Amino acid sequence: MKITRTAGLLLLAASCGAHAADWSDTSLSYRYGSKFSEPYNGADIVKHIINFSHVSGYKYGKNFFSVDYLMSDENDPSAAGARTGAHEAYAVYRHTLDLGKISGANLAFGPIRGVGVTGGFDINSKTDAGYNSKKRMLVLGPTLMFDVPGFLDVSLLALHESNAPYSTFTNTATNRYRYDTHAMLTAAWGIPFTLGVPLSFNGYANYIGTKGKNEFGGPTAVEINVDMQVMYDLGATLGAPKNTFQVGVAYQYWKNKFGNPARTVPGATARTPMVRAEYHF
Template sequence: MKTSACFALLAAFCTTAAHAADWSDTSLSWRYGTKFSEPYNGEDINKHVINFSNVSGYKYGKNFFSVDFLLSDSHDPSAVGASSGAHEAYALYRHTLDLGKVTGANLAFGPVRGVGVTGGFDVNSKTDAGYNSKKRMLVLGPTLMFDVPGFLDVSLLALRESNAPFNGFTSISTPRYTYKTHAMLTAAWGIPFTLGVPLSFEGFANYIGTKGRNEFGGPTAVEINVDMQVMYDLSPAIGAAKNTLKVGLEYQYWKNKFGNPESVAPGATAKTPMVRAEYHF
């Protein structure tokens, strides 16, 4: 699909989404781990990650917007020879249009309560020694919404991704390069449960196909990114409204990060335990 056509479809989604929200949840969170990794680095990296997120629903669907601010230690330097760590901002937006609500038809079947179409974008900017990523990506595809406590959405999305990195070692800028359009099977979930205390199992999982040659002519690999957490709702203990303050443990498994094959890019696979706290308002 041409980029212009993708923009037109996403613009239509955004127009549809511009209705007053029936419900909304905004959160600020912090997470920290010491086992992050970056392709072609191979070092264990400490990172603090500050996140701002908002999810909202309206008559015909829902919106999700998230921005991560990632602060690395000196093992992921901000420039060649720098003692300070790299900084990254990664923004993501998704809009899911519920086709059953739009058409008035009952599209439920088996464990699926609804069918939708999801579109959106990813944008990032990072200051680091070697790559200085400037990712731009459009996504579009069908979504199944499963009938579970909380939510479980599974989507098959087409990805149109480009980048225009700057190599700090060689001081060479690469013109914006668009990869081959490729597919992502993705799931996102938030499922409450109790074990004597209020808990929730939350996260996402992405299986991303290869995207052809990279901007330097090298191969790309299947990418797997699973990020999940068990969160404890601390709110009742401090007299706050339900789901106001959560703390918990998080784990991320990221293989062939950004499509870089581990076989040629040491550090492209990370296994990262984290602690996490989030405040909802």
């Protein structure tokens, strides 16, 4: 498909640019919440999440890579009848080419400082009692970069997604199933501010269109996922460089999770407060 070929070209450009990074930031973080939710599971779930992230910029654009390792309690069991919780790894990669930097033209207008094209992928693997997700997704589309302190990027992406779940309840494997190509309007931001102490407002918001029938023939719904944090920079307190250590609070609202309609699927909407700590190096 055209989206696959174009995303491949973006990934090639990213691999070349990564060797000539002008700036970079790498971090390890931990977050904890007790109100996570999973579709077809009505219980509140405790999760501990360890994250590795890397972002870097080079002459023509920037790269972002993130891996979450999510550890659930027994309310999201690892197998049917198990007393141990599920584990999940979820990786995201995005590469944005800045069209103004490539062409040498000034593409700024109004509050927009630049225009780009973003491509990348999501991939996950989860061991749980019901679904055992093996998501694979390619993304591609235009990006507007806003002229704000820090950054605010808004993209309209086409999603090419598939999955191949396995149910331990029925011991049934599903062949890899491709959903209809669908759209996502997404924003990512990191805005520094002060209230007597150095703070930042970070996060992302996704509005994801319906993706046709699911792999079992059921309907899918519009998905909304907002994850935001207010972080305090501990660097000065600890005698460390700026933004080395950060702590804060976070909140995630996820409606119709993975496209499951909340009106018919228990657990398909999550409202999750969290605490978060980060180390940047």
